[in-house]
Amino acid sequence: MVEKSQWVKITEENPDHSAWYIKRFADMAAAGKDLGGEARLIDAMLSRGSRILDAGCGPGRVASMLSVLGHEVVGVDVDPVLIDEAKKDESGPQWFVEDLAELDLPAHGVDEGFDAILCAGNVMTFLAPSTRREVLRRMGLHLRDGGRAVIGFGAGRGYEFDEFFADAEVSGLTTELKLGTWDLRALTPTSDFVVAVFGRS
Numbered sequence: 001m002v003e004k005s006q007w008v009k010i011t012e013e014n015p016d017h018s019a020w021y022i023k024r025f026a027d028m029a030a031a032g033k034d035l036g037g038e039a040r041l042i043d044a045m046l047s048r049g050s051r052i053l054d055a056g057c058g059p060g061r062v063a064s065m066l067s068v069l070g071h072e073v074v075g076v077d078v079d080p081v082l083i084d085e086a087k088k089d090e091s092g093p094q095w096f097v098e099d100l101a102e103l104d105l106p107a108h109g110v111d112e113g114f115d116a117i118l119c120a121g122n123v124m125t126f127l128a129p130s131t132r133r134e135v136l137r138r139m140g141l142h143l144r145d146g147g148r149a150v151i152g153f154g155a156g157r158g159y160e161f162d163e164f165f166a167d168a169e170v171s172g173l174t175t176e177l178k179l180g181t182w183d184l185r186a187l188t189p190t191s192d193f194v195v196a197v198f199g200r201s
Contacts, residue, residue, distance in 0.1 A: 002102060003101075053076065055135075057095070058086070067091055122154055178195075
């Protein structure tokens with residue numbers, strides 16, 4: 001049994017939080033906000049028809065976009081309310097409820113590795129700190145040879161960027177690229193966001 005994530009604790013204290021989160025992004029989409037930056041980056045990195053894991057997929061926003069673009073996508077999230085929302089899209093992705101600290105897709109019959117793993121939406125900052133390295137390690141185990149993990153989150157959320165890169169290195173991931181945005185701007189000492197591309201050591 002792993003330590004509960006911050007997200008689980010939030011939803012236990014406020015059972016309406018997941019519904020609020022779903023509505024927030026639905027409202028942004030209805031307002032015409034650009035919500036496709038992560039999907040565009042991942043799509044540009046891969047050949048058509050690649051296998052992608054959206055780790056911490058929430059209600060399926062990015063996973064669904066990538067599926068429409070012709071990729072084979074699996075989405076995993078710890079929150080069953082968010083996965084139920086994701087399942088309303090029957091266009092292609094497979095969806096699983098699982099804590100990323102216990103990620104074991106072969107146990108669900110998903111034996112093939114992934115060309116890319118995406119972890120967006122500040123997922124890393126919602127993990128229990130004691131599980132961060134295990135989550136990164138398990139991501140690496142789910143990559144195919146030559147596959148890459150792309151992880152992004154904001155500053156000021158209790159997980160310093162230097163600590164994150166150190167955790168990744170000891171968890172079996174090799175840093176290939178450090179960015180400050182999803183649209184490929186460089187990471188600088190004043191960046192308030194990080195997007196990191198890792199290979200498997």
